[in-house]
Amino acid sequence: MKEEKHVLSLLVDNEPGVLSRISGLFSGRGYNIESLCVAETTEPNISRLTIVTKANQPLVEQVKKQLNKLINVLKVYELTGQKFVQREMALIKVNAKPDNRAEILRIVDIFRCKVVDVGKEHYTLEITGDEGKLAAIMSLLRPIGIKEIARTGAIALFREPKNGN
């Protein structure tokens, strides 16, 4: 059966050890984690976790059931297959020698990202977008020379139904 990416969004108790219960479940049962993001919600005792996992359909069903079974997990939503927005942020430190600075700034402009730090030889760019956008900018920056990169992994929410729909 085909393995596909699934975006899961979890509401969990915001208390020590919860993250290790979740990551331990994935490692112990041999499930895959592509990325995992976690932070507090508007309710301080609840955190939202976004997990991207690669699995075939029966396996992702099992993953969701196993997550639901954890006492500290309040809700498990699967976003994949529904309407949702997904964003990821990256900080990219790129070689910025005098001859390629103009090109970098052109790319920054096209992708609507920001230069957040300027050094003698490097610019650090901040970019937000979906996976495709991040992949696109990286493929343009790679020939110029990416020195370092830090990515957040995906966060996501359901889209609200539009009026009249």
Next chain:
Amino acid sequence: MELTGAQILMKVLKDEGVDTIFGYPGGAVIDIYDELAKTDIRHVLVRHEQGAVHAADGYARAKGRTGVCLATSGPGATNTVTGIASAYLDSIPVVIITGQVPTHLIGNDAFQEVDIVGITRPCTKHNFLVQRTEDLARIIKEAFYIAQSGRPGPVLVDIPKDVGNTKIDFEMPTDVNLRSYNPTYNPNPRQLKKVLKLIEESERPMIFAGGGVILSKGSEELTKFARRAQIPVTTSLMGLGAFPGSDPLWLGMIGMHGTYRANICTGACDLMISVGVRFDDRVTGKTDSFASQAKIVHIDIDPTSIRKNIPVTTPVVGDCRKTLENLNALLDETDLGDLQQKRKKWLDQIVDWRSKRPLDYEQDEDVIKPQYVVEKLYELTKGEAIITTEVGQNQMWAAQYYHFESPNHFITSGGLGCMGFGLPAAIGAQMACPDKLVVDIAGDGSIQMNSQELMTAVQNCLPIKVVILNNGYLGMVRQWQELFYDKRYSCTCMDHAPDFVKLAEAYGAVGLRATKPEEVRSVLKEGLFSPETVIMDFRVAKEESVYPMVPAGAPITEMLLV
């Protein structure tokens, strides 16, 4: 009322109806032990913390309620891990209380500090580190609630020393409120209608029941259901006793060492109604060919069990007993027609399989056959004893040749297959049921893993009986070596063993031995009817193997037979 954490712990344990704790003291739990001595809770001092958890497990299974054990921090806590894993894999409700170093030392590699919550995370249903005395009562209540509700399991509570000796104003929490934990007990009626329809359409139905039926106290409903719908029943190892072994509809156990007719039935049935099982690989063999002609109904309280290993036609999430109750009610309203007539061909076929290939072994005039010992034990105890087992051939022969009539009488480490389980589990079962005869069917290898618990049994005047099927081998591994490794018996010969009769005597128990078939009955009689702790050492055929056997990973219809 101002109370210390340790005093609060006692109050809550009493409130939960705890009457027995299996444990072992140490520095981190000294305050708890100080308070424990002031209560009327019985404390059974084991000789190793692994024994405490197995004993609490045996207690839980024999009594049908949560077992409790107590250990100190560090080595005390790590010694509990094997016991916890065994209870976890068999879904047994046990609450494990461990001491921890004081909160201000946690993380400092303090003396006898281990992160037991981290260590046991994957083998507990849930676990807690209590960080404030204010949280203690609520957490203990939650621990019991989680352990015994839904699909049961072990829950560990780690209590730092200062949490135990800090005084706070105490009030008993009223009820447990866990916003994210709500097991589904009531099955969906629409699914039940589908099950009924499948039963009506089916020509060759069978029931496959497991430990979930026993845990939900659903054996009576199961028996009623099977008899009413005239459907033959097999069980997993964990399900033995859920259906009476003397009933004509009984097929015997399924799986790697299941009966010929149960396994063949699985291949031939067109409907398998499975309840409270999890399709372990020791049951299914090769999954692709498991019950390949059948529609499968799967009833279980744990949704993760459903469709984990086996595709299912009709899933039913719910408590086994509740679900069977509802199915029985539906059956009462349904006209299934002339079932005797309808099932005749199928049931006759099963009788035929049974008579062609019954469970069998070759008798020997000079050498005791291990199966013979279990048969005699069954006869002499009229099938009424609580049987615990060690692991290996002894366990399988116990499962095959002792025919269980009722639930909570067969106590074995099924999922973990943990050698050393049977003796401490027998101690727990005997504490739970003082008037019952409790017998540990043991192997010569396994009994050496927790034989120190003989002292616990003798100290507490527990008249448990240990029947050692002494073959001088780690027999089950030897059997695999014989069958699949050209008889290369690498490290499975156990001819260096203690003299078990003297060992018994050293602990103040009674030791008996039989070396010839004609001695079996008299030794059993003497041992079983003695009021003391007894070890019976049966010198059995050394290279006897357990049959039928399905080689690991083969279809379960392909059995090696005697």
